[in-house]
Amino acid sequence: MDEHLTVIIGAGLTGLTTAAFLRAAGRPVLVLEQSAHIGGQIRTLRKDGFVFETGPNTGTISSPEVAELFELLGLEPEIATPAAANRLIWKGDRLHPLPRNFAEAVSTPLFSLWDKWRILGEPFRRRGGQPNETVGSLARRRLGKSFVDYAVDPFLGGIYAGDPDQLVTRFALPKLYDLEQRYGSFVLGAIRKARLPRSERDRKASRKIFSARGGLGVLIEALADYIGREHILTETQIRYINHPGAHTFGLTYTDASGEEHTIPCRHLVSTVAARHIPTLFDHFPADESAVFEQLYYAPMIEIAVGFRRDVATHLPAFGCLIPSRENRRILGILFPSDCFHGRAPEGGALYSIFMGGVRSASLIDLSDEEISTIAMEELRDMLHIPQTCKPDLLHISRHRHAIPQYYADTELRLDIIRRMEMRWPGLHLGGNMRGGIGMAHRISQGVEMARSIIEETAIAERAAKG
DSSP states (O other): OOTTOEEEEOOSHHHHHHHHHHHHTTOOEEEEOSSSSSSTTOOEEEETTEEEESSOOOEEOOSHHHHHHHHHHTOOEEEOOGGGGOEEEEETTEEEEOOOSHHHHHHOTTSOHHHHHHGGGGGGSOOOOOTTOBHHHHHHHHTOHHHIIIIIHHHHHHHTSOOTTTSBHHHHSHHHHHIIIIISOHHHHHHHHHHSOOOTTGGGOOOOEEEETTOHHHHHHHHHHHHOGGGEEOSOEEEEEEEEETTEEEEEEEOTTSOEEEEEESEEEEOSOGGGHHHHBTTOOHHHHHHHHTOOEEEEEEEEEEESSOOOOOOSSSEEEOOGGGOOSOSEEEOHHHHSTTSSSTTOEEEEEEEETTTTGGGGGSOHHHHHHHHHHHHHHHHTOOTTOOOSEEEEEEEEEEEEOOOTTHHHHHHHHHHHHHHSTTEEEOSTTSSOSSHHHHHHHHHHHHHHHHHHHHHHHHHHTO
16 A cells, blocks of 8 residues: 555545645545445436436536546536526515616515615625624625525525524635625625636636536546546445554544455545544543534435426526415425426426425435425426426435535534644545635535645655755
8 A cells, every 4th residue: 555645535526626636736535435326416307318417417617626526527518598697586476586776776576665765875885803604694784684684695595505693604604705705795895805816716717607518427537537447445344543643643434345444555545524534533522522423414405397298487597485474385486498408308497496495304205205295286387387297217215414504503514624623634624614615616615625645745755855
């Protein structure tokens, strides 16, 4: 076994990205995955001419690392059609376009007249002084209640499946927090940031919505091929990890056949969910264990519904979101066949319906029949699909621990992570328990961890040579 081996626990997008960039630098890696498949929650299925996701549907090219990953793999991202720029919000008994500029914000029925006037004063409001202010509190203070109800709330429901009055801004939406703290205003901050010069590398972050041609599973398969499938082991179980010295780990695991192995490594990367961290290490302090175990992951249900003939009534769009105050039983609906080619048979339509989240966590325990009934009732009512039109595809995916919620205890968790990495040189703790939940966040974190390991290894090699 190579003395400079890096072992990566978890074959989700973060772990695979880390492994790919280490392999690109000629560094040896071994990826250990507990489940039988790789990709974490990313999985693409194909059935009867429909191509659908059972987890994340898309990502945004919001960092250069996303573009660089596709370049590394020799893979072209599939960019969403112009329809993806349109977002719809449910209010009352119909869908309304989410405003994309000031003129649309003034004319939309989504926001109150008072709040439309208030937005003119947004640049002149004082900065907040509470570091753990929630997104709801911040937006209510700067923009007004109706903006929270019909923009912020559904937006966070769509991203985090969360509650704006529990998610802390500087962890959940750090760029928004930075706009107020650095520039004193969302409006002025956005204008000033748009005027900042961008390097050629920065311009790779096009902000475009992407998938892969044939679904996100194609990206995962390309990652596995690049890393080398012989370097990825599935159905493994970590038994224990010891750390006798700096950049020295001993990891014992069982493979798919139940055989036990112990391997040494110089760097250890974990991308597993927070609740699993204390079980990986011997003698983990009880108070620190509690901080990891208490991170709440919102449950999600995703229902793929396909029709060979599109009979719905809606504007071409990325999808629609439902504010919590509207008291519907779903969080939103995506329109994949509006945004990407080949997701439904010619002339047909594919929809992805999302249920659960923080606001309706108990739905995860409903039967498949109950979930199907709710999904179809909501879809028919909102998109005016006739009762006589039966779906040609209906597939339910459940994720009991889907999306971490960045509440006020996040700071303590991040502090413990920093102390662990200092106490155990060579340990890198990643995954979506820190640093964001989107695909771009996961890719950027994977690249960052790989670069850190490459740099640390190079320093050690130079020191060894004297």
